[in-house]
Amino acid sequence: xxxxxxxxxxxxxxxxxxxxxxxxxxxxxxxxxxxxxxxxxxxxxxxxxxxxxxxxxxxxxxxxxxxxxxxxxxxxxxxxxxxxxxxxxxxxxxxxxxxxxx
Amino acid sequence: xxxxxxxxxxxxxxxxxxxxxxxxxxxxxxxxxxxxxxxxxxxxxxxxxxxxxxxxxxxxxxxxxxxxxxxxxxxxxxxxxxxxxxxxxxxxxxxxxxxxxxxxxxxxxxxxxxxxxxxxxxxxxxxxxxxxxxxxxxxxxxxxxxxxxxxxxxxxxxx
Numbered sequence: 709x710x711x712x713x714x715x716x717x718x719x720x721x722x723x724x725x726x727x728x729x730x731x732x733x734x735x736x737x738x739x740x741x742x743x744x745x746x747x748x749x750x751x752x753x754x755x756x757x758x759x760x761x762x763x764x765x766x767x768x769x770x771x772x773x774x775x776x777x778x779x780x781x782x783x784x785x786x787x788x789x790x791x792x793x794x795x796x797x798x799x800x801x802x803x804x805x806x807x808x809x810x
Numbered sequence: 811x812x813x814x815x816x817x818x819x820x821x822x823x824x825x826x827x828x829x830x831x832x833x834x835x836x837x838x839x840x841x842x843x844x845x846x847x848x849x850x851x852x853x854x855x856x857x858x859x860x861x862x863x864x865x866x867x868x869x870x871x872x873x874x875x876x877x878x879x880x881x882x883x884x885x886x887x888x889x890x891x892x893x894x895x896x897x898x899x900x901x902x903x904x905x906x907x908x909x910x911x912x913x914x915x916x917x918x919x920x921x922x923x924x925x926x927x928x929x930x931x932x933x934x935x936x937x938x939x940x941x942x943x944x945x946x947x948x949x950x951x952x953x954x955x956x957x958x959x960x961x962x963x964x965x966x967x968x969x
Binding site for chain 1: 965
């Protein structure tokens with residue numbers, strides 16, 4: 709992602725998406741956003757906020773993770789919900805996929 | 811193009827107003843006429859090659875095709891009646907976006923930006939060497955840059 713502006717980074721105190729496999733055995737699909745050099749950082753942050761309803765700090769944290777490490781695990785969900793999110797993210801032309809958790 | 815903050819009378823009916831000059835307006839319309847640039851086959855549901863021909867993959871491509879058709883219809887309305895979006899104010903020209911038009915325009919511009927990048931061969935924009943420009947690919951470099959500039963101007967409104 710091209711660097712357009714330096715986002716303010718606020719310590720993220722929210723918990724990562726953790727599954728309780730006993731409670732939700734079908735949430736085995738990971739929605740992952742992959743880095744590319746074309747999507748603008750502010751745009752990616754905005755899309756995460758729009759699609760997941762996240763606060764800006766959390767969206768920026770995932771955006772930076774994509775930018776710095778090449779990918780970010782966004783959510784762990786059921787097949788249907790993961791598919792829905794991938795459709796949403798790709799509707800914004802982000803490089804997002806869903807992968808079966810191993 | 812510059813965002814003009816305006817207190818909303820009704821927060822549910824969000825209206826975003828941007829100051830725009832006639833040259834920018836012409837450039838924006840010229841860029842938007844390129845839509846869509848990304849092809850439906852660009853989208854992949856998974857990196858797992860076994861899903862390449864799956865019904866879910868076809869559903870994704872159909873979904874993207876339907877979205878592009880809907881976006882294209884809205885663009886046709888824009889080209890047919892630009893006065894619904896571009897308005898004269900005392901001493902200036904304005905781009906007025908209501909309701910979901912903001913997200914729509916962002917998505918359309920990013921399709922053009924990403925699609926242009928794909929047409930350029932998916933270059934790494936952060937590393938040298940620079941692109942070798944030809945008569946054929948120069949227009950995609952322009953459309954990628956211009957759509958990005960308009961995206962940044964739009965995103966100022968939600969910062």
